[in-house]
Amino acid sequence: MIKINVDMNKCQHYGMCVFEAPKVFKLNDEDKLEYLATAEDSELGNVEAAIDVCPMQAIFIVD
Numbered sequence: 001m002i003k004i005n006v007d008m009n010k011c012q013h014y015g016m017c018v019f020e021a022p023k024v025f026k027l028n029d030e031d032k033l034e035y036l037a038t039a040e041d042s043e044l045g046n047v048e049a050a051i052d053v054c055p056m057q058a059i060f061i062v063d
């Protein structure tokens with residue numbers, strides 16, 4: 001499993017990450033980001049892509 005943390009003080013809820021890893025990130029009905037704190041290893045590539053596109057550099061993989 002991979003552990004994911006998003007710095008919600010940085011996140012501006014643009015949703016770029018949702019396109020890269022839709023199983024992990026989503027925008028809720030209020031257009032606020034929600035995400036899974038843990039995800040399957042198979043999501044690693046998608047999460048890394050989300051990290052790369054996040055304009056606020058708010059997404060981290062936690063060891």
Ligand code: SF4
Pocket residue numbers: 006010011012013014015016017018025033053054055056057058059
């Ligand atoms: S791409 Fe970054 S700033 Fe945008 S919603 Fe995702 S974590 Fe937040």
